[in-house]
Amino acid sequence: MRVDYDQLEQQIAALSHGETDEVALMATLACEIHHADDRFDWTGFYRVTGPELLKIGPYQGGHGCLVIPFSKGVCGAAARTRETQLVPDVDAFPGHIACSSSTRSEIVLPVFGQGGRLIGVLDIDSNQPDAFTPEDAARLGRILAATFAGV
Ligand code: SME
Numbered sequence: 685m686r687v688d689y690d691q692l693e694q695q696i697a698a699l700s701h702g703e704t705d706e707v708a709l710m711a712t713l714a715c716e717i718h719h720a721d722d723r724f725d726w727t728g729f730y731r732v733t734g735p736e737l738l739k740i741g742p743y744q745g746g747h748g749c750l751v752i753p754f755s756k757g758v759c760g761a762a763a764r765t766r767e768t769q770l771v772p773d774v775d776a777f778p779g780h781i782a783c784s785s786s787t788r789s790e791i792v793l794p795v796f797g798q799g800g801r802l803i804g805v806l807d808i809d810s811n812q813p814d815a816f817t818p819e820d821a822a823r824l825g826r827i828l829a830a831t832f833a834g835v
Pocket residue numbers: 726747748749752756757758759760779780781782783784787790807809
C-alpha cells in the first residue's frame with residue numbers, strides 16, 4: 685500500500701481541525717501517517733524539551749530511544765540544521781542512532797510552530813533501503829506546516 689497524500693492531507697486536516705494541543709496533534713499524525721503506507725515501519729515525533737535536547741513523543745511501531753541530543757543521529761541533525769534529512773542508507777550516515785536494527789532508511793523533518801519556533805521533529809523509519817523520495821519530503825512538510833503553523 686502506497687500513501688495517497690491528497691487523501692492523507694484531507695483526513696488529517698479534518699481530524700485536527702481546531703486542535704492546538706501539540707501532543708494531541710502529534711498522536712493523531714503519528715497514527716494517520718504510520719498506517720497510510722507499508723514503507724513506514726516506525727513513525728513518530730521527538731519534542732524539543734530543553735536546550736539542544738529532544739525527547740520521545742507520540743509514535744507508532746517498536747520502542748524508540750527516549751532522549752536524543754541535537755548533536756546525535758538523524759533526528760539531531762534535522763533539529764540542529766532545521767532542514768529535512770533524507771537518508772537512503774542509515775549505515776552510511778555518521779552518528780546514526782540505531783533504535784531498531786531492522787531500519788535501513790529514514791526521513792526526518794523539522795516541525796515548526798508559530799513564528800518558526802522549533803517544536804520537534806517527525807521521524808519515519810523504513811526497513812526498506814532508499815524508501816523515501818523528495819515527494820515524501822514535500823508532502824509531509826506541507827502536512828506539518830498546515831497542522832502546526834498556528835501552534
Ligand atoms: N534513527 C534515529 C533515532 C530514532 S529511532 O530510530 C526511533 C536517528 O538516528 O536520529
